[in-house]
Amino acid sequence: MPSSVRMTVNGKAVSGTVEPRTLLVQFLREHLGLTGTHVGCDTSQCGACVVHVDGVSVKSCTMLAVQAEGAKVTTIEGLANGGLHPMQAAFHEHHGLQCGFCTPGMIMSAIDLVKHNSDPSEQEIREWLEGNICRCTGYHNIVKSIKAGAAAMRGATK
Numbered sequence: 001m002p003s004s005v006r007m008t009v010n011g012k013a014v015s016g017t018v019e020p021r022t023l024l025v026q027f028l029r030e031h032l033g034l035t036g037t038h039v040g041c042d043t044s045q046c047g048a049c050v051v052h053v054d055g056v057s058v059k060s061c062t063m064l065a066v067q068a069e070g071a072k073v074t075t076i077e078g079l080a081n082g083g084l085h086p087m088q089a090a091f092h093e094h095h096g097l098q099c100g101f102c103t104p105g106m107i108m109s110a111i112d113l114v115k116h117n118s119d120p121s122e123q124e125i126r127e128w129l130e131g132n133i134c135r136c137t138g139y140h141n142i143v144k145s146i147k148a149g150a151a152a153m154r155g156a157t158k
């Protein structure tokens, strides 16, 4: 039976009627039109669907919309605040993307990493990204981007 769900997405209160099996990523993309969150595998392998739920990165294909009831959700669309988020700017500047399919998930995961570890080493970045798959870049520029994004985020909070 469909049920109603309410949450805050990118600072806005939203609600909708969903099937019990509706995934959070489907709610975001299909009900709210927030198509910046991508679906690569649907089986929790690729990380293209990462969003923040109550500040923590979550693969939104692994969570039901109803499980996010009352939560604060941030998607890639919610990051830019009068200009690119420092992590987005770093990916742009350091060529951290090619086709861009994995990029929203990479950026959301990277921001969560930097919240835990403000100056991650290359090794720590590579370990953190184990759940994020990129089929294009070979990761070198992604790691470089995250290093630069972390430095910019440190600067922004000083």
Ligand code: FES
Binding pocket: 038, 039, 040, 041, 042, 043, 044, 045, 046, 047, 048, 049, 050, 059, 060, 061, 062
């Ligand atoms: S679509 Fe969610 S992990 Fe791939």
Ligand code: FES
Binding pocket: 096, 097, 098, 099, 100, 101, 102, 103, 133, 134, 135, 136, 137
């Ligand atoms: S840039 Fe193409 S999948 Fe990562």
